[in-house]
Amino acid sequence: SQQGEEDPQALSIQEGENATMNCSYKTSINNLQWYRQNSGRGLVHLILIRSNEREKHSGRLRVTLDTSKKSSSLLITASRAADTASYFCATGRSGGYNKLIFGAGTRLAVHP
Amino acid sequence: DVKVTQSSRYLVKRTGEKVFLECVQDMDHENMFWYRQDPGLGLRLIYFSYDVKMKEKGDIPEGYSVSREKKERFSLILESASTNQTSMYLCASRDNSPLHFGNGTRLTVT
Numbered sequence: 001s002q003q004g005e006e007d008p009q010a011l012s013i014q015e016g017e018n019a020t021m022n023c024s025y026k027t028s029i030n031n032l033q034w035y036r037q038n039s040g041r042g043l044v045h046l047i048l049i050r051s052n053e054r055e056k057h058s059g060r061l062r063v064t065l066d067t068s069k070k071s072s073s074l075l076i077t078a079s080r081a082a083d084t085a086s087y088f089c090a091t092g093r094s095g096g097y098n099k100l101i102f103g104a105g106t107r108l109a110v111h112p
Numbered sequence: 113d114v115k116v117t118q119s120s121r122y123l124v125k126r127t128g129e130k131v132f133l134e135c136v137q138d139m140d141h142e143n144m145f146w147y148r149q150d151p152g153l154g155l156r157l158i159y160f161s162y163d164v165k166m167k168e169k170g171d172i173p174e175g176y177s178v179s180r181e182k183k184e185r186f187s188l189i190l191e192s193a194s195t196n197q198t199s200m201y202l203c204a205s206r207d208n209s210p211l212h213f214g215n216g217t218r219l220t221v222t
Contacts (some may be wrong), residue, residue, distance in 0.1 A: 032211055033211075033212075035211075038218070040215075040218075041213050041215050041216065042116070042202055042204075042213030042215045042216050043155075043202070043204075043211070043213045044213070045210035045211065045212070048210055073143075082185070088154060088155070090155075090170055090211075099145070099157060099160055100157075100211060101157070102147070102154045102155035103154050103169075104152055104153060104154035
């Protein structure tokens with residue numbers, strides 16, 4: 001079964017608007033990561049947040065993590081057409097071998 | 113920059129064929145992974161390897177096997193391809209870092 005579930009499944013916005021994607025998970029984690037996938041390509045790592053962190057920034061990206069609610073959000077500010085892609089959250093579990101479990105992703109379309 | 117190379121972007125095979133998907137990484141990573149990606153299901157882990165000749169099953173290993181004879185190369189083997197194995201296959205590698213992915217192999221089994 002999947003660990004992470006993204007919401008919404010699809011998001012369509014205009015350039016300049018902010019895009020917010022959410023991820024919920026089920027078990028304890030030691031980190032949560034966000035990846036981006038352009039159409040027909042592999043995934044590219046965007047940002048990692050550890051379980052003892054609440055917020056992290058990288059350029060136009062802002063990630064929050066609420067371990068009490070088992071949820072995370074990815075905010076892309078001032079979106080551009082080039083941000084059009086699918087975005088996935090992935091969780092690294094506490095204990096055991098640290099393999100990542102991915103959600104089904106959010107498809108973001110940014111219109112010029 | 114880490115490079116993960118998958119040998120084929122597109123592959124068409126017939127039901128019952130033995131299929132090899134090859135993946136090579138150039139950063140001396142210990143850990144390598146094979147995922148399959150299907151619409152609405154995200155990425156699901158098939159197998160991973162944490163060292164040469166070492167492997168562990170992921171969440172959906174049935175119908176697949178793997179081989180890691182050299183550190184840089186991790187092969188996914190479909191012993192007898194079936195139509196339900198039509199999918200995008202993604203290889204990845206990492207050490208104490210996020211995953212680095214190849215561009216994927218889109219496999220069609222007819």
